[in-house]
Amino acid sequence: MSEKAVTDRRRRAADWFRNLRDEIVARFEALEDVEAVGPFAGLAPGRFEVTPTKRTAEDGGDAGGGLMSVMRGGRVFEKVGVNWSEVQGSLGARAQAAMAARGVPGMAEDPRFWASGISLVAHMQNPHVPAVHMNTRMFWTPHACWFGGGADLNPCIEYEEDTAHFHAEMRAACDGHGPLDGADRYARLKDWADEYFYIPHRKRARGVGGIFYDDLATGDWEADFAFTQDVGRHFLPAFVPIVERRREIPWTEADRHTQLVHRGLYAEYNLVYDRGTKFGLESGHDATAVLMSLPPEARWP
Template identity: 40%
Template sequence: MSHPTHADIQRVREFLLDLQARICAALEQQEQAGGGSAQFEIDDWQRPEGGGGRSRVLQNGTVIEKGGVMFSHINISKLPASATERHPNIAGAPAQAMGVSLVIHPKNPHVPTSHANVRLFVAEPEGQPPIWWFGGGFDLTPFYPNDEDVLAWHQTAHDLCAPFGDQVYAEHKQWCDDYFYLKHRDEQRGVGGLFFDDLNQWDFDTCFNYIQAVGNGYLAAILPIFERNRDKAYTEAQREFQLYRRGRYVEYNLVYDRGTLFGLQTGGRIESILVSLPNLAGWSYRPEWAEDSAEKKLTDYYLKPRDWLNLKTS
């Protein structure tokens, strides 16, 4: 296995900062196209233990109600055992982690919430070569989904995976379905996408090329969905349902999300860790939806793992 040099790590850092800037610029264009003027505010920060990051957050926009696109590059002097359950051999080792992570909560219930993340982790246990891996993916959480959006989202995911192997899309889609699952609700968080971790089975450059494809693929997948749904009319009842479903998003991120837990366990910056939570969300006690309603179809049909690419032929 090839090991990353300082120059390799710097290349990843430069890509991540550029990706963050491009995503924010594209989403600001969506805000402006929808009649808004909100922009991502930049918040640079440093971590006492070493490293820091650049948080970019947009709030209370016309199109985007809350969006956080976060870059971090942190140094960890001693990895806690609680953060290395899958890799006990690096507990106590110094490490560095960098990545871009984003969650976008649109205001219109017809535009899905979306999430993406690409990251690199490098640990340096004493007397051993560096242990490194990439991780990331993207997933979609609609409230009033339609087949066109879901198919296009998965088609983009499939196409970006294709150059890296015939089974990559299927494997990383399955991983996404398994990971973004609320066990206590027995439902998926959304309609999935891609998820992967511990990616180092290829050489470093190939792995890096893959996360570049994933990061760029998020923009290619989400922008047409904004365009198709951004200006659709919605009712107050649909808005209330959106807030109710956002509650599930909060539950997932606080109970299961590895990134959230890793940040909390390693003393991360709390404002950046919890930026994925929407400003508004709701919970209702045992709400009921009509059998033929769009709200009922969301949980009964869309929030089930499916072979989305073949819906058009089934």
């Protein structure tokens, strides 16, 4: 493939992720504009604080960066981050080894990479509203190019109706894109999420799942990109109706305790197991942006 074709694909993907970030930020701020009741009635509507981020380049060259968008202390969101990034450079030894372990060839000979994506984590004020995570990304090396991402719901107080709604939207994102690895796409990615978002030392899942995929390179870049776009498009329909349904439910201090303990599980997973956290820190990206996913408060039993 020509250098121009590669550059064009990168630009299309990075622009898509940036536009998705803009859409989600606007929709979340619109949720904040609805007048609150109960303990959050006196709060002003939350707004995102947007900070440019930079990746550290060992050679001093242009390594790219992104936008870290964080809202704290809103009527609906206690803390939510919607980050977009476009970074490039050369992978260090540990990141090269991680790529080699995943089957990416030639990294020792040519460790250049480019990556862009959106990463979102929301921790909510009302314990009846679930936390949520979503990300989609494209990763390129001179030897391979792939997509990854997914979304998963993390309630501390589970409602079967909410879980069913979220999974129905994730299935809808998969519909029309055909099987994957010889299996139903949604079923394959749901199982992958159940496996990936499992906390071994707690012997439990961190939430009620969703879908997850990585290393998606079927040989049809356009099809893989189209699927990744559909995952992003279905996020707001999957999550916003749940927020609107649960945001005004009264809650108790016992509910808040349950929420904080559940956040402890979330923090443990992201610090110990999450692949994206490890890669972000090892590749020199802004540590504050990488650790945006951590909750503002948590508790351990």
